[in-house]
Amino acid sequence: MNDARNFSDEHLNAYIDNELGAQECDEILAAIVEDAELGQRLCVLRSTKELVRHAYGHIPAGRRKRNGRASLWGGALAASVALVAGVLIGWQGHRAAVVSPSGSLLAWAGGLFAPQPARVLLHLDSSQPERMEEALDLAEAYLAKAGNARVEIVVNNAGLDLLREQSTPYAARIASLASHYEMLTFVACGNAIARYRNAGLDVTLVPEAQVASTAVEHVVERMRQGWTYLKI
Amino acid sequence: MRLLQSRAQRELADKIEASRGQLYRLAFAWCHDAVLADDLAQEALAHGLARIEQLREAERLMSWLFAILNRCWIDHLRGRRDDLDDEMLVELPSPLPGPDSHAESQETVSRVRAAVAALPLGQRQVVTLVDLEGCTYAEVAEALAIPIGTVMSRLCRARSALRGLLEPAAAQTRLRSVK
Numbered sequence: 001m002n003d004a005r006n007f008s009d010e011h012l013n014a015y016i017d018n019e020l021g022a023q024e025c026d027e028i029l030a031a032i033v034e035d036a037e038l039g040q041r042l043c044v045l046r047s048t049k050e051l052v053r054h055a056y057g058h059i060p061a062g063r064r065k066r067n068g069r070a071s072l073w074g075g076a077l078a079a080s081v082a083l084v085a086g087v088l089i090g091w092q093g094h095r096a097a098v099v100s101p102s103g104s105l106l107a108w109a110g111g112l113f114a115p116q117p118a119r120v121l122l123h124l125d126s127s128q129p130e131r132m133e134e135a136l137d138l139a140e141a142y143l144a145k146a147g148n149a150r151v152e153i154v155v156n157n158a159g160l161d162l163l164r165e166q167s168t169p170y171a172a173r174i175a176s177l178a179s180h181y182e183m184l185t186f187v188a189c190g191n192a193i194a195r196y197r198n199a200g201l202d203v204t205l206v207p208e209a210q211v212a213s214t215a216v217e218h219v220v221e222r223m224r225q226g227w228t229y230l231k232i
Numbered sequence: 233m234r235l236l237q238s239r240a241q242r243e244l245a246d247k248i249e250a251s252r253g254q255l256y257r258l259a260f261a262w263c264h265d266a267v268l269a270d271d272l273a274q275e276a277l278a279h280g281l282a283r284i285e286q287l288r289e290a291e292r293l294m295s296w297l298f299a300i301l302n303r304c305w306i307d308h309l310r311g312r313r314d315d316l317d318d319e320m321l322v323e324l325p326s327p328l329p330g331p332d333s334h335a336e337s338q339e340t341v342s343r344v345r346a347a348v349a350a351l352p353l354g355q356r357q358v359v360t361l362v363d364l365e366g367c368t369y370a371e372v373a374e375a376l377a378i379p380i381g382t383v384m385s386r387l388c389r390a391r392s393a394l395r396g397l398l399e400p401a402a403a404q405t406r407l408r409s410v411k
Contacts, residue, residue, distance in 0.1 A: 008388075009388045009392065010384045010385065010387075010388045013388055013391060014369070014384065017362055017368075017369070017387075019368065019369050044395060048391045048394050048398070049362075049391070051340070051344045051398065052344060052348060052360070052363040052394070053363050053364060054340075054344070055340075055341045055344035055348065056257055056260065056261050056360075056364050058341075059256075059257055059260045059261075059266070060266040061266070216274065219278065220274070220277060220278050220281060223278075223281040223282065226242060226245070229282055
């Protein structure tokens with residue numbers, strides 16, 4: 001016959017977490033009848049579990065609404081910057097997964113043309129001219145081949161330089177592309193603009209640029225809508 | 233490629249977006265910081281949406297998202313302290329929960345959160361996944377990439393520690409009533 005000492009705490013935890021099979025549950029139930037101490041141990045474990053569950057039933061609200069769709073938020077700039085940085089760390093890894101091992105971005109983009117024309121989001125966070133050029137080349141190549149597709153170039157961090165009049169080497173090309181391709185849009189991250197200004201830098205965007213509250217939320221929203229995301 | 237081509241994938245994307253509250257609650261229970269929890273949940277959502285086609289079984293969505301949240305959280309911790317090895321990571325306590333007007337009126341809630349915050353990270357993650365999110369041991373093992381035996385031993389130590397942390401006041405109350 002089992003007595004309470006034969007049941008380890010791990011076993012009793014598994015019992016209250018519904019991890020045991022029917023036979024093992026029966027053994028414990030049978031033992032409880034004869035052993036009040038076992039019942040007490042189970043009672044303490046259950047109440048511990050309930051306390052933890054109860055303690056997080058109502059937690060302080062975060063900045064965003066909890067109704068599913070990302071909301072825009074103001075303030076808390078520092079935290080938002082941290083968020084952008086955090087996501088971008090992940091995005092760096094993501095890029096490695098996106099870029100074809102077999103060739104350049106542009107070569108790889110051939111794969112984009114196979115499926116139905118879609119909506120493509122190109123994300124740039126670097127001010128390196130070659131990266132900027134890659135973004136523009138890719139957008140142009142895609143729009144030229146995929147007809148009525150939509151392409152959006154979203155920039156944040158140093159990528160803002162692409163859309164900033166004071167720094168972009170491609171103002172004329174952006175204007176030309178935008179006039180040629182109606183379905184091409186340029187979006188700058190509001191957080192990046194604020195950071196530049198906080199650092200004492202002037203930010204005048206090229207006339208083609210729109211502004212999103214944050215690049216991260218914009219990307220999340222676009223992907224939720226089914227856009228293809230590509231990190232440049 | 234990140235095309236959400238099929239209706240199934242779009243539905244999955246909606247489910248991912250709808251899980252924001254759950255991810256936030258779990259992240260909060262791990263870090264006890266509302267702003268950071270919000271960031272972590274958002275980051276996990278972004279990663280989840282970006283890798284949606286990697287999810288092979290839709291019914292495993294939540295443990296898959298919890299695994300992503302865990303990686304975001306570990307990345308965050310490593311970003312702040314690059315000297316952390318795996319062993320140190322699982323032992324990390326959380327900063328104490330900040331004042332929370334809602335909790336202030338509920339002493340028990342505050343005390344339990346403080347006790348959970350005091351747990352080493354590895355135990356804190358396991359106990360919150362099981363007790364808050366109702367994960368099975370197998371789901372926890374998958375989310376945290378640890379063996380089930382480790383899930384069980386961490387859970388056991390977590391509950392035992394919580395009892396120890398929450399017990400003194402209860403014991404004192406009992407002693408007073410005995411006298």
